[in-house]
Amino acid sequence: MSESLWAPWRIDYILGQKTDGCFLCAYPKPEAEARRAENGVLAVLPHAFVCLNKYPFAAGHVLVSPRRHVASPEELTLEEYAATMSLLRECIVRLKRATSPQGLNVGFNLGKAAGAGVDEHLHGHVVPRWAGDSNFMPVIADVRVMPEYLQDTYKRLRPFFEDLA
Numbered sequence: 001m002s003e004s005l006w007a008p009w010r011i012d013y014i015l016g017q018k019t020d021g022c023f024l025c026a027y028p029k030p031e032a033e034a035r036r037a038e039n040g041v042l043a044v045l046p047h048a049f050v051c052l053n054k055y056p057f058a059a060g061h062v063l064v065s066p067r068r069h070v071a072s073p074e075e076l077t078l079e080e081y082a083a084t085m086s087l088l089r090e091c092i093v094r095l096k097r098a099t100s101p102q103g104l105n106v107g108f109n110l111g112k113a114a115g116a117g118v119d120e121h122l123h124g125h126v127v128p129r130w131a132g133d134s135n136f137m138p139v140i141a142d143v144r145v146m147p148e149y150l151q152d153t154y155k156r157l158r159p160f161f162e163d164l165a
Protein backbone atom coordinates (compact mmCIF):
# COMPACT_ATOMS: atom_id res chain seq x y z
CA MET A 1 0.00 0.00 0.00
CA SER A 2 1.46 3.34 -0.98
CA GLU A 3 1.05 6.42 1.21
CA SER A 4 -0.14 9.62 -0.38
CA LEU A 5 2.37 12.44 -0.08
CA TRP A 6 1.18 15.64 1.57
CA ALA A 7 3.70 18.24 0.55
CA PRO A 8 2.35 21.80 0.39
CA TRP A 9 5.86 23.24 0.59
CA ARG A 10 6.75 21.34 -2.55
CA ILE A 11 3.72 22.76 -4.33
CA ASP A 12 4.76 26.26 -3.24
CA TYR A 13 8.21 25.59 -4.55
CA ILE A 14 6.95 24.38 -7.92
CA LEU A 15 4.57 27.34 -8.24
CA GLY A 16 7.40 29.66 -7.20
CA GLN A 17 9.57 28.23 -9.93
CA LYS A 18 6.88 28.90 -12.52
CA THR A 19 6.29 32.45 -11.30
CA ASP A 20 9.89 33.50 -10.80
CA GLY A 21 11.79 31.46 -13.35
CA CYS A 22 15.25 30.71 -11.91
CA PHE A 23 15.02 31.03 -8.13
CA LEU A 24 18.78 31.57 -7.83
CA CYS A 25 18.37 34.66 -10.04
CA ALA A 26 15.18 35.84 -8.30
CA TYR A 27 16.08 35.50 -4.60
CA PRO A 28 18.89 38.10 -4.36
CA LYS A 29 17.13 40.73 -6.51
CA PRO A 30 16.31 44.05 -4.78
CA GLU A 31 12.61 43.61 -5.58
CA ALA A 32 12.62 40.34 -3.59
CA GLU A 33 14.23 41.93 -0.50
CA ALA A 34 10.98 41.81 1.53
CA ARG A 35 10.82 38.03 0.98
CA ARG A 36 14.40 37.24 2.03
CA ALA A 37 13.41 35.55 5.30
CA GLU A 38 10.65 33.60 3.58
CA ASN A 39 13.10 32.53 0.86
CA GLY A 40 15.82 31.65 3.36
CA VAL A 41 18.29 34.18 1.94
CA LEU A 42 21.10 34.60 4.49
CA ALA A 43 23.33 37.16 2.75
CA VAL A 44 23.43 39.01 -0.57
CA LEU A 45 26.69 40.43 -1.92
CA PRO A 46 27.29 42.26 -5.23
CA HIS A 47 28.41 39.11 -7.10
CA ALA A 48 27.22 36.20 -4.94
CA PHE A 49 24.64 35.22 -2.35
CA VAL A 50 23.79 32.41 0.07
CA CYS A 51 20.44 30.83 0.92
CA LEU A 52 19.09 27.76 2.70
CA ASN A 53 18.56 24.68 0.58
CA LYS A 54 14.83 23.89 0.66
CA TYR A 55 15.71 20.20 0.21
CA PRO A 56 18.37 19.85 2.92
CA PHE A 57 20.52 16.75 3.33
CA ALA A 58 21.17 17.82 6.92
CA ALA A 59 20.27 20.74 9.18
CA GLY A 60 21.94 23.98 8.07
CA HIS A 61 22.47 22.93 4.44
CA VAL A 62 23.11 26.15 2.46
CA LEU A 63 23.59 27.02 -1.21
CA VAL A 64 26.21 29.52 -2.37
CA SER A 65 25.63 30.98 -5.80
CA PRO A 66 26.98 33.65 -8.13
CA ARG A 67 24.38 36.33 -8.89
CA ARG A 68 24.79 35.80 -12.64
CA HIS A 69 22.95 32.94 -14.33
CA VAL A 70 25.79 30.72 -15.54
CA ALA A 71 26.10 26.94 -15.41
CA SER A 72 29.80 26.46 -14.76
CA PRO A 73 32.66 28.24 -12.96
CA GLU A 74 34.67 28.99 -16.10
CA GLU A 75 31.79 31.14 -17.39
CA LEU A 76 32.26 33.54 -14.48
CA THR A 77 34.66 36.47 -14.57
CA LEU A 78 37.55 36.02 -12.17
CA GLU A 79 35.97 38.67 -9.93
CA GLU A 80 32.67 36.77 -9.80
CA TYR A 81 34.47 33.49 -9.23
CA ALA A 82 36.53 34.97 -6.40
CA ALA A 83 33.39 36.46 -4.81
CA THR A 84 31.57 33.12 -4.98
CA MET A 85 34.49 31.14 -3.56
CA SER A 86 35.10 33.73 -0.87
CA LEU A 87 31.46 33.50 0.17
CA LEU A 88 31.71 29.69 0.17
CA ARG A 89 34.65 30.05 2.56
CA GLU A 90 32.66 32.42 4.77
CA CYS A 91 29.79 29.92 4.87
CA ILE A 92 32.16 27.27 6.21
CA VAL A 93 33.40 29.67 8.90
CA ARG A 94 29.90 30.82 9.90
CA LEU A 95 28.29 27.37 9.85
CA LYS A 96 31.09 26.14 12.10
CA ARG A 97 30.34 28.97 14.53
CA ALA A 98 26.57 28.56 14.33
CA THR A 99 26.21 24.77 14.38
CA SER A 100 29.49 23.31 15.75
CA PRO A 101 29.51 20.48 13.21
CA GLN A 102 31.86 17.50 13.43
CA GLY A 103 32.46 17.74 9.67
CA LEU A 104 31.18 19.47 6.53
CA ASN A 105 30.40 18.44 2.97
CA VAL A 106 31.39 21.19 0.50
CA GLY A 107 30.96 20.88 -3.23
CA PHE A 108 29.48 21.64 -6.63
CA ASN A 109 27.46 19.37 -8.90
CA LEU A 110 27.93 20.45 -12.55
CA GLY A 111 25.29 19.00 -14.85
CA LYS A 112 22.31 16.70 -14.29
CA ALA A 113 24.51 13.62 -14.70
CA ALA A 114 26.56 14.82 -11.72
CA GLY A 115 23.45 15.22 -9.58
CA ALA A 116 22.60 18.91 -10.07
CA GLY A 117 18.89 19.51 -9.39
CA VAL A 118 19.21 22.96 -11.00
CA ASP A 119 21.91 22.60 -13.65
CA GLU A 120 21.56 26.02 -15.34
CA HIS A 121 22.62 28.22 -12.42
CA LEU A 122 25.84 27.31 -10.66
CA HIS A 123 25.59 26.75 -6.90
CA GLY A 124 27.81 25.21 -4.25
CA HIS A 125 26.55 23.17 -1.31
CA VAL A 126 27.84 23.53 2.25
CA VAL A 127 26.38 20.90 4.58
CA PRO A 128 27.27 20.66 8.29
CA ARG A 129 27.52 17.03 9.41
CA TRP A 130 27.52 15.15 12.69
CA ALA A 131 28.48 11.54 13.29
CA GLY A 132 25.35 9.45 12.99
CA ASP A 133 23.29 12.26 11.47
CA SER A 134 21.94 9.93 8.78
CA ASN A 135 19.39 9.05 11.46
CA PHE A 136 18.32 12.68 11.41
CA MET A 137 17.48 12.65 7.70
CA PRO A 138 14.03 11.01 7.94
CA VAL A 139 13.11 13.59 10.57
CA ILE A 140 14.05 16.67 8.56
CA ALA A 141 12.70 15.09 5.37
CA ASP A 142 9.26 14.87 6.99
CA VAL A 143 7.28 17.09 4.64
CA ARG A 144 4.84 18.12 7.37
CA VAL A 145 7.53 19.82 9.47
CA MET A 146 9.56 21.26 6.58
CA PRO A 147 8.29 24.87 6.48
CA GLU A 148 8.73 25.30 10.24
CA TYR A 149 12.05 23.57 10.13
CA LEU A 150 13.33 25.94 7.45
CA GLN A 151 12.15 29.06 9.30
CA ASP A 152 13.68 27.83 12.58
CA THR A 153 16.95 27.15 10.79
CA TYR A 154 16.81 30.59 9.17
CA LYS A 155 16.30 32.36 12.52
CA ARG A 156 19.16 30.42 14.03
CA LEU A 157 21.65 31.01 11.19
CA ARG A 158 20.78 34.54 10.06
CA PRO A 159 22.61 36.37 12.93
CA PHE A 160 25.84 34.60 11.91
CA PHE A 161 25.57 35.99 8.35
CA GLU A 162 24.27 39.49 9.11
CA ASP A 163 27.61 41.30 8.90
CA LEU A 164 28.35 39.87 5.43
CA ALA A 165 25.82 41.92 3.48
Ligand SMILES: [Zn+2]
Pocket (backbone or CB within 6 Å): 022, 023, 024, 025, 026, 068, 069, 070, 120, 121
Ligand atom coordinates in the same frame (compact mmCIF):
# COMPACT_ATOMS: atom_id res chain seq x y z
ZN1 LIG B 1 19.60 31.88 -12.55
